[in-house]
Amino acid sequence: MFKALGDPTRLRIFEFLRSCCCPVAVGDEGEVRPVQGPTVGEVCCSVLGTExxxxxxxxxLKELRNARLITMExxxxHMICGIDRQSLASLAEYLTQTDDCCA
Amino acid sequence: MFKALGDPTRLRIFEFLRSCCCPVAVGDEGEVRPVQGPTVGEVCCSVLGTExxxxxxxxxLKELRNARLITMExxxxHMICGIDRQSLASLAEYLTQTDDCCA
DNA sequence: TCGACAGTTCTATATTTCTCGAATTATCGT
DNA sequence: ACGATAATTCGAGAAATATAGAACTGTCGA
Structure with missing residues (x-):
């Protein structure tokens, strides 16, 4: 995961996806459902500025997917991209964990 | 920071330091002070297995220091190594932050 | 001040990682 | 089935990063 986020291009992709991939939304009939994220092409336009x-x-994207930081379906x-917020949360937890000796 | 932790050797150094660098301790007169961490040589023995x-x-170590993940004094x-828990906390916060659109 | 110990810096080499273009796969509309 | 669009895979070259050894700096103790 760290290696995946360590590349500047991938970090930009990550930040872009995070900024536009709401985890859930309320549907027409009041149900909560995953929001559709951008397509690979849209990510490309935004991040790489290329048509x-x-x-x-x-x-x-494959690196980010292998690291379980993003999802694609x-x-x-089109391929729709999203953020894997669960992995993100566990990574954040890993960072702040203190070891036994520090109890 | 991500790039620094992305290298396997550095991640091992980081984990070793975290496991043995208590952030604070209570001194003789009840004051809280930083605990002394391992020296560079000790890190070397543990992580690289070399004398x-x-x-x-x-x-x-320089990479980790530049990324503000560890401290050295x-x-x-000897040079004493320690973990910069404040930077760590803000990195964790960065990871879990949700953008405005997801409010 | 000299020698030994603890780490760092420098330089060259090896390895990994990234980028680019061409060929390939997958899906849709007709 | 065919052509067009969307995206992935493959291979080669370029760039960044890691490793290893030798020389250097800083500190302590005799």
Whole structure:
């Protein structure tokens, strides 16, 4: 996870996704459902500023996915990206944990 | 910070330091003071399993120090290492922050 | 002040990681 | 089934990072 976030490009992707991927929303009939995140192409425009999708974005998304920091799922022709907030929470917990000796 | 923790050797150094660097202790007269952490040589023995101090350890310690994850201070011939728990806390906070849109 | 100990810095090499373009897979609309 | 769009995979070259050894700096004790 640290290595994944350690790359500047990936950190930008991460921050972008976090800024536009609300975890849940209220649907038409009052139900709570996951909000649709941006597609890979949209991430590309925002983060890399390019119209066409370069392979390097795919590479970075794969790294983030392997690190379980983001999620991706296919919806038709597009891949929808999201943040894995659960992994994030456990990483934050890891950082602040104090060991036994410090009790 | 993420890049610093992204290297396996540095993560081991970090975990070792966290396991043996209590943030504070109560002094003889009831005052709270920083506890003395291990020396660079001790870190080296534990993490690299080597008696003599290789230059690579110095290199990694510098990276961790630049990232403000650890602290070092000279005490006589030795350099004492410690964890910067404040930076750690703010990094953890960064990870769990949710952006405005998700309010 | 000299020698020994504790770490750091420097330089070169090795390794890993990133980037770019071309070919490939997957899905949709017709 | 075909063409177009969306994204991934592959391979080679470029760039960044890590490692190892030698020389250097700083501190203590005799």
């Amino acid at each position: 066409k999708i370069p392979s390097s974005l795919s590479f970075h 296919r919806r038709g022709k | 003599k101090i290789p230059s690579s350890l110095s290199f990694h 000279r005490r006589g011939k």
